[in-house]
Amino acid sequence: MKGQGQKMKKLSFVLSFLFATSSLAVAQFPEIMEIPTSAEANGIGDIAASIPSSNAMATFANPAQLGIFSLSGIFNASTYVNKTPWLGGAKYTGTDFTLNASAANVGINLGRYLDLPIGCSIGAGYSSAYFDEGSPFWYTYNNGVLDSLGASPEWQKQENYTIGLGVDWLIKLGLGYSFETVNLEEGGYYDTTTGIYSLPGKTSAHSFGVMVQIPVAEIVSRLANQQIMLTPKLQPTLDINLGYARRNIGDAWVHLGSNSGTGLVPRSATLGLNFEIGLRTTVQDRDWNLFSLTWAREAEDVLIAYSSFSQGVFTYEPGLGDIEPFNNLVLGKQNGYVDVRKGWQVQLAELVYIRGGSDGGGWTYYVSGTYYTFGASGALNGLLKLLGAFHIVDIQNGPFAFLVDHLDLQYNYSRYSSGENMNVNGTTFKAINLVIK
Numbered sequence: 001m002k003g004q005g006q007k008m009k010k011l012s013f014v015l016s017f018l019f020a021t022s023s024l025a026v027a028q029f030p031e032i033m034e035i036p037t038s039a040e041a042n043g044i045g046d047i048a049a050s051i052p053s054s055n056a057m058a059t060f061a062n063p064a065q066l067g068i069f070s071l072s073g074i075f076n077a078s079t080y081v082n083k084t085p086w087l088g089g090a091k092y093t094g095t096d097f098t099l100n101a102s103a104a105n106v107g108i109n110l111g112r113y114l115d116l117p118i119g120c121s122i123g124a125g126y127s128s129a130y131f132d133e134g135s136p137f138w139y140t141y142n143n144g145v146l147d148s149l150g151a152s153p154e155w156q157k158q159e160n161y162t163i164g165l166g167v168d169w170l171i172k173l174g175l176g177y178s179f180e181t182v183n184l185e186e187g188g189y190y191d192t193t194t195g196i197y198s199l200p201g202k203t204s205a206h207s208f209g210v211m212v213q214i215p216v217a218e219i220v221s222r223l224a225n226q227q228i229m230l231t232p233k234l235q236p237t238l239d240i241n242l243g244y245a246r247r248n249i250g251d252a253w254v255h256l257g258s259n260s261g262t263g264l265v266p267r268s269a270t271l272g273l274n275f276e277i278g279l280r281t282t283v284q285d286r287d288w289n290l291f292s293l294t295w296a297r298e299a300e301d302v303l304i305a306y307s308s309f310s311q312g313v314f315t316y317e318p319g320l321g322d323i324e325p326f327n328n329l330v331l332g333k334q335n336g337y338v339d340v341r342k343g344w345q346v347q348l349a350e351l352v353y354i355r356g357g358s359d360g361g362g363w364t365y366y367v368s369g370t371y372y373t374f375g376a377s378g379a380l381n382g383l384l385k386l387l388g389a390f391h392i393v394d395i396q397n398g399p400f401a402f403l404v405d406h407l408d409l410q411y412n413y414s415r416y417s418s419g420e421n422m423n424v425n426g427t428t429f430k431a432i433n434l435v436i437k
Helices: 013-017 056-060 064-069 086-090 216-224 325-330 380-389 398-406
Strands: 009-011 075-080 098-109 119-132 137-142 145-151 155-169 171-187 198-215 235-249 253-255 268-283 286-302 304-308 313-316 339-348 352-359 371-379 407-417 428-436
Touching: 056 064, 056 075, 056 098, 056 119, 056 155, 056 428, 064 098, 064 119, 064 155, 064 171, 064 198, 098 155, 198 216, 216 235, 235 286, 268 325, 268 380, 286 325, 286 380, 371 380, 380 398, 380 407, 398 407
Parallel strands: none
Antiparallel strands: 009 137, 075 098, 075 428, 098 119, 119 155, 137 145, 155 171, 171 198, 198 235, 198 253, 235 268, 268 286, 286 339, 304 313, 339 352, 352 371, 371 407, 407 428
């Protein structure tokens, strides 16, 4: 990136660390487009593009999440409880890095209003993320003498507008599309025309995705014309889920003002596979998932290939890029810059969710090497069903019945852990998620 004004040296952790361990160190892009935002998914190895979720922030990773959600949900919204200190708050830079995110979606199951041969739904949503990089110090030299010293604010904001389509006919299919805008302000650039020590920039891009949810046990029951039961009140469940997302499809981001220039947009492909097995019963005529275990893997590749590294000449790779479905998802092997994520989740009584996993790092700007994740959630819906099972509340009639059938409130927590010298170590996410069914 070259500007017409004098580019200053800057004590900014991001610019010094950005791609420090990657052979693609020539390029820079808005980091906000690659930061994982979901407090739920970040506990299960950052896997968000292929596990069906009622969490509103899932659309960041795959717009098709909205298609699946709209089959059963009317509205969901999620926001951080407080800002997340990102990269350990950038404690090495003397400034504070924070991340904040929120999202909301609406869905309509058309089958509730139209006589359709198959289940069909549509949805629309909005999500935003804000990356505050604080006010890093900068300094300039004039003929070898310190000329000026100061600090200038840096921030990045991403906004997504998403539409989704859901289809339910034995299997569930979700399709989604997002239009994205990113605005940013970079400090540390001296504009000789305006005399301002900062530089705005912007870009736009789009993403699309597809998800497939295969309820194997339910399909077998339909084909056999009878419900498969382990006991008179206990039935097994088995779901296989697949997800693919192509994100950040755009050519470049642009500096505005006299210091004009361009940078890359982190176009990426994500492919995921997961299995969920469980046990289901009923409580006061409501379905109740007593237990489930999820095993998941996901691979992501940033689709940038250099034909001339020294000159910064590149092309975007097509399709899956370097993702190898069998090696990455089945065997869990990492290859090249492909980021392989692994995760698991245990769910108890729709009340408690415990998660864990790992993220191989791969080709990401914010970490080099594998880090580990832990997460936990609690849900109001499961609590009411548990109270109903002990006849403490009546969930067949009255206000508690309405709450069980139409409302859920979830609290999600996740935390990264790694070696002490890794900047993501100790990063925590806390968010609430409201669901109206």
